[in-house]
Amino acid sequence: MKKEKVVGLEGSFAVSEAVRMANADVIAAYPITPQTHIVERLSEMVAEGELDAEFICVESEHSAMSACVGASAGGARVFTCTAGQGLELMHEVLYIPSSMRLPVVAVVANRALSAPLSVWCDHSDMMAVRDIGWIQMLAENNQQAFDLTLCAFRIAEDNEVLFPTMVHIDGFHLSHVIEDMRLPDAEEVAGFIPDYKHPFALDPDKPVSMGCYGPPFIYPETKRAQEVAFENVMPKILETWKVFGDRFGRYYAPVEKYRMEDAKIALLTMGSYSETAMLAIDELRAKGEDVGLIRLRLWRPFPFKEFREAVKGVEVLVVLDRCVSFGMGGPVCSEVKSALYDQQKKPHVVGFIGGLGGRDIPIEGFEYMIQSALEKVKAIERGEEVETEMIGIRE
């Protein structure tokens, strides 16, 4: 019998609860909107003795990640969180834990990037860190923010993984929303997160230098080793989500489908708008349209196999990006196209960019994208060039 209770919890507090239950040893973070409530709550927990962790108050995100690297190299269970410009300031140091195989867990409350200054949500920050060797996954609601943060510790710290892991929760849309969710019993969670021991943690009795110098005769080999190791994390991610599902009743997958049975048209989304998109799918299904929804839960490593499987039989794939790759369209759309390039049979892919800097996308916005994509496919079939459309722009 699962012991759990239904609670109303803000997304930020849900994340903090997960970190508390995972019993993190070291937290180094700098507050930035919209992630601030996570840091505040965690510092409160440490101050009140609810969480026996070292809370390192740092002067910047660059220092936050540097402190995380040191603590993780020392063998500690390490957590940090940030958003937008904070993630960008951290950027230089983000490569270190992924190259040194240090399983830091970070939650990013996704936020747009300046200029102009915006504290609101989009996916520009997470897209800017997609090539750095961190595992990246996205939550769609507060329940998932909690669940995936817990899973992130188990995945990252698995000795066959040992890669830093980022859980993305959309800023404000999850971080500042209170909704009902199920909070499992702390003991149940403790049973899910095994004790952690880094196989090569720093030890004062056996001093070593880590990551210090890689001349040309060895650097490419280190990158090859890193790439091979990163390609092999998928089985452990799947295994962790399976164990989590068996224990707590909620199953996660790298690519998740909604009403995709016999769908000829599929919409692809990531993050907190996915459930709003489901309502659009429901309305279109009620009108007899063969549409479904595909959500990318895992962004890195990109789930090629699961994605290709999910779009089998789909004739039109509509992709929503919440980020602009200037001169290139939407990054998710480009990625999806490259994942399909070698396939004999593949759908038309039509990309849209929307929800930038917190611009709302109502249910009708998703219906519009799907209807408009069908028109664009006709133009593609006539041999016309179709540009990525930014939705809802006042011109």
Place this chain on the structure above:
Amino acid sequence: MIEICIYGRGGQGGVTLAELAAHAAILEGKHAQSMPSFGPERRGAPVLAFLRVDETERIKVRAEINEPDVLLVLDPGLLGVGDVVSRLKKDGMAIVNTIKSHEEMKTKIEANKMATVDAMGIARAVLGLPIVNTTMIGALVKATGIVKLASLEAPMEERFGKVAAKNIAAMRRAYKETVVS
């Protein structure tokens, strides 16, 4: 599902009001979602907060509420500011903190149903402060019945600690004094 917009000024506690009501609904086993109108709120500036409550189904929509079933106005000075009031559904309900008469307010807002209360008067008398959010929860409960009055006590105690009792008293008094028609 019932969709409620709370229209107030930064510092009046509209976001807190939405959060307390969401907690109360969840304690009753309902599904609820409270959502601020995202951004760095400034004291005195018009601020919207959103609240959704559904008796049976989990709430999936995360878009802002454009056409609310209920519009709760914390500051009557905002009635002429922006287009928030005009977006209320034709068969919707307005709940207004006002010293004006109920009948006069009915001529000012086009709504199917109207609830009025002098929340500022009650807040000043009971709390000694011009903060009307907890008072207006009493009006919200009276007008909509989305939760039981008693269900708000635990969330208020958790949120306000020592001053919870005063806030609960203000809420109960507003519940009694709110006129609905």
